[in-house]
Amino acid sequence: MQIIDFHTHAFPDNIAERAIQKLEIKSKAKAYLNGTIDDLLRSMDKNGITRSVLCNIATRPEQFDSIVKWSDKIRSERIIPLPSIHPDDAYIKEHIKLIKKEGFHGIKMHPFYQEFSIDDEQVYAIYEALVENDLLIVMHCGYDIAFPEWDIASPERIMNVINKFPELKFITTHLGAWKEWDMVEKLMIGKNIFIEISFSFGWMPDENVKELILKHPEDYILFGTDSPWADQGQEIENVKKLNLSEKITEKIFHLNAEKLLHIK
DSSP states (O other), X not given: OOOEEEEEOOOOHHHHHHHHHHHHHHHTOXXXXXXXXXXXXXXXXXXXXXXXXXXXXXXXXXXXXXXXXXXXXXXOSSEXXXXXXXXXXXXXXXXXXXHHHTTOOEEEXXXXXXXXXXXXXXXXXXXXXXXXXXXXEEEXXXXXXXXXXXXXXXXXXXXHHHHHOTTSEEEEOSTTSBTXXXXXXXXXXXXXXXXXXXXXXXXXXXXXXXXXHHHSOGXXXXXXXXXXXXXXXXXXXXXXXXXXXXXXXXXXIIIHHHXXXXXX
């Protein structure tokens, strides 16, 4: 069975060690990899992962060009990079058009590291441009392990965005919204909303993860690990231990991602 990890992170070799150390201190979490593309590929090889979606985060608007250049350098059949747009970018439309022109599938945004609420009108221009260019967005949703529990990416705010931009390919992470799963179940589960499942195992009982997955449309669930912050192999085993049907398991591991990424 092919496996696509829809949520991974890595850094250029010259900053990977420093970036991982800084993030480990901030999050009080231990990375499973060293933050380089080579180490991610080794993990993929070890665990039978076909492709990984590589999520960048622009913490300043001026990082756009360097992120796009690095994304172009590292992309391959196996590494699918998503550049990033900062909400304060003065050239949102032009930059998103460039992302489309360069053949990327979309962008990644993180409201905690980029300091915005996902339903702020400031961010609407980004969503509008993504829809116009038929690009997807992977959005960190819910709380974040490295920050206080700020209400900036909650299920309520997710629904505000989805209702305002129904054509937007909006991928929610961490089983809808990390550590806000009661509201995920109330507001999101059962609707045609893309949900990536990283950082849910170990944070809630496996039977609850399974229950939410089975209540959700099977075409809208994506496998992700948030590597290097989880072990890719263990996350694969966590899904297998749920004993879902072969049909649903295949959709989670690769078929749904292939449709979003236009992979035959």
